[in-house]
Amino acid sequence: MSRWPVDARExxxxxxIELFVEKGFAATTVPEITARAGLTxxxxxxxxxxxxxxxxxxxxxxxxxxxxIAEAPASWTPMRVVVDGLLAVAAARFEGRREDLRVRRxxxxxxxxxxxxxxxxxxxxxxxxxxxxxARGVEPMRAALLAETAVTxxxxxxxxxxxSDDDRGLGEILRGAWEALRDAxxxxxx
Amino acid sequence: MSRWPVDARExxxxxxIELFVEKGFAATTVPEITARAGLTxxxxxxxxxxxxxxxxxxxxxxxxxxxxIAEAPASWTPMRVVVDGLLAVAAARFEGRREDLRVRRxxxxxxxxxxxxxxxxxxxxxxxxxxxxxARGVEPMRAALLAETAVTxxxxxxxxxxxSDDDRGLGEILRGAWEALRDAxxxxxx
Numbered sequence: 068m069s070r071w072p073v074d075a076r077e078x079x080x081x082x083x084i085e086l087f088v089e090k091g092f093a094a095t096t097v098p099e100i101t102a103r104a105g106l107t108x109x110x111x112x113x114x115x116x117x118x119x120x121x122x123x124x125x126x127x128x129x130x131x132x133x134x135x136i137a138e139a140p141a142s143w144t145p146m147r148v149v150v151d152g153l154l155a156v157a158a159a160r161f162e163g164r165r166e167d168l169r170v171r172r173x174x175x176x177x178x179x180x181x182x183x184x185x186x187x188x189x190x191x192x193x194x195x196x197x198x199x200x201x202a203r204g205v206e207p208m209r210a211a212l213l214a215e216t217a218v219t220x221x222x223x224x225x226x227x228x229x230x231s232d233d234d235r236g237l238g239e240i241l242r243g244a245w246e247a248l249r250d251a252x253x254x255x256x257x
Numbered sequence: 258m259s260r261w262p263v264d265a266r267e268x269x270x271x272x273x274i275e276l277f278v279e280k281g282f283a284a285t286t287v288p289e290i291t292a293r294a295g296l297t298x299x300x301x302x303x304x305x306x307x308x309x310x311x312x313x314x315x316x317x318x319x320x321x322x323x324x325x326i327a328e329a330p331a332s333w334t335p336m337r338v339v340v341d342g343l344l345a346v347a348a349a350r351f352e353g354r355r356e357d358l359r360v361r362r363x364x365x366x367x368x369x370x371x372x373x374x375x376x377x378x379x380x381x382x383x384x385x386x387x388x389x390x391x392a393r394g395v396e397p398m399r400a401a402l403l404a405e406t407a408v409t410x411x412x413x414x415x416x417x418x419x420x421s422d423d424d425r426g427l428g429e430i431l432r433g434a435w436e437a438l439r440d441a442x443x444x445x446x447x
Contacts, residue, residue, distance in 0.1 A: 219409060252442050
């Protein structure tokens with residue numbers, strides 16, 4: 068019993084994902100998840116508000132974003148903060164999880180409500196980044212452009228990474244995306 | 258009677274917006290909207306699926322985006338298509354409507370469900386733009402970066418335009434936003 072509480076959250080998460088894949092997200096109930104995990108619904112609700120939050124809780128990218136921007140050296144340009152921050156997010160939250168994230172993406176795609184929750188999640192990252200750049204002294208419109216562009220780079224790169232079957236890491240794809248954007252934003256660019 | 262059908266849609270829209278401001282979006286009913294407009298609920302449903310769609314129907318930016326990208330000269334760089342397209346969208350759908358759009362923004366901000374509908378609307382514009390650039394022969398990841406960056410430029414610029422009290426038009430703000438993004442995407446930039 069003694070080590071159960073340590074991995075209860077992870078067992079619930081695994082059981083939930085398995086059931087979402089097998090039965091579909093809408094048809095899966097919390098008691099089914101807890102039965103498969105061998106835990107109680109009380110334990111479930113200590114970790115998650117509802118079954119939807121199994122896919123989102125613990126994935127605090129807005130807070131992580133705020134911290135990365137606040138703690139970046141004052142001498143860095145905002146774009147260096149963005150690129151460095153994106154590589155840090157990729158390393159900490161994405162690399163090594165490609166298969167798992169592919170499975171989660173399929174679940175999100177299968178349910179319109181989850182799709183909206185996903186849009187909200189990315190919008191929250193953009194808002195957190197905007198506020199953090201304003202706190203660094205960046206003018207508000209420029210802060211919003213930088214933060215939303217960072218979200219675009221991350222979303223598009225994650226999509227490419229999950230779609231591709233080659234050995235490129237997310238960091239490498241992110242660098243390529245940023246270079247492509249930099250080149251494209253010139254009217255005279257390719 | 259004869260000219261009523263022509264402006265029925267506009268009268269319903271005005272009555273709905275007035276009521277959303279006076280009573281709040283959630284508290285307003287379709288019969289109240291039709292009573293104020295002096296029309297029937299049957300007429301309302303000929304124009305709108307529900308009261309939420311009063312704020313979104315007729316605002317076909319995804320279709321407009323697809324057409325602008327498809328019809329741009331083949332010799333143009335994608336970024337020229339983006340900048341030119343954004344100025345066209347600004348002129349056709351935004352300029353001259355600042356007060357009206359401010360009122361609508363307040364309504365959207367007052368209701369979480371409308372906020373999610375708004376995120377969905379912008380996501381649809383990004384998807385339409387991505388597909389249209391792919392149809393022009395742009396590689397998929399680059400197409401997504403261009404389309405999502407265009408959405409960022411438009412969203413951020415519209416926000417700045419609605420927040421500001423000076424005489425700048427949306428087109429002028431869009432040009433400034435694009436220049437700021439172009440300068441910022443260089444690591445050596447300001």
